[in-house]
Amino acid sequence: SEDQKSVNDHLQNICVLLEKRVPHYNWVGFYFRNGKKEELVLGPYVGAPTDHTVIPFGKGICGQVAVSNKNFVVPDVSAQDNYIACSIAVKAEIVIPIFVNGENIGQIDIDSNTPDPFTQEDERFLEFVCAKVATILP
Ligand code: SME
Numbered sequence: 001s002e003d004q005k006s007v008n009d010h011l012q013n014i015c016v017l018l019e020k021r022v023p024h025y026n027w028v029g030f031y032f033r034n035g036k037k038e039e040l041v042l043g044p045y046v047g048a049p050t051d052h053t054v055i056p057f058g059k060g061i062c063g064q065v066a067v068s069n070k071n072f073v074v075p076d077v078s079a080q081d082n083y084i085a086c087s088i089a090v091k092a093e094i095v096i097p098i099f100v101n102g103e104n105i106g107q108i109d110i111d112s113n114t115p116d117p118f119t120q121e122d123e124r125f126l127e128f129v130c131a132k133v134a135t136i137l138p
Contacts, residue, residue, distance in 0.1 A: 003138050010136055012044040014129065018110070019046045024117035025110050027090070030098075030133075031055065031062050032106035040066055040106070047111070050086040060084035062109055065095045069104045071123055075116035091115040096126040100134045108133070 015028040029045025038057040042050065057066045060083055065072045074093040077083050083093075090111040098106045108130055112118070 007136055007138055008044050011133065012046075014133070015044055015046040018129075024112045024114045026113045027086070027109075027111035029109050030106060031066075031109055033066065033104070038066075043106070048087050048089075052084050052086060055084065061093050061095050062107060065097055065107050066104065069097055069099075071096050071127070073118050073123065075118070086111065089113045092117055094118045094122060094126065096123065096130050098130045098134055098137075100137055105134075105137070 011030050015030070018025050018028045027045070027047030029047070030043035031040040032043050033039075034041045034054070040055040040057070040062055042053040052060070055063050057063050061072050061074055061080065062084070064082060072095045074080055074083070077085070077090055077093055090113060092112040092115060093110065095107050095109045097104045098108065108126055110126070
């Protein structure tokens, strides 16, 4: 629908802006819960294309956040056993859930090619972005 197109355009613009403006954000994308299914589907993103367009709940960093409802900051992806690698350039990752009416409906996922780049400032900033995103979702 036109509604969904316009929302996706906004989400795409957010990805572009974040990747351009923050040097340690190298892949920026949204994953959303697929209806009532326990899986995430890739939405708008910027960065290298990924094969992981569908991620089951529990799998990888993203899948774990779908279950925990908590931020997940990974300073060193090589130290994680439940991790889905998309690119060998990636050193670190941050995933922040998006809540609508208290329900975890998706997340923003950011990969960094810099080791251990994410601070509490990134967490607070991305929580703010996710709260704004929640207000435009259909
Ligand atoms: N690394 C993620 C998979 C998605 S990619 O980063 C685009 C994970 O472990 O869930």
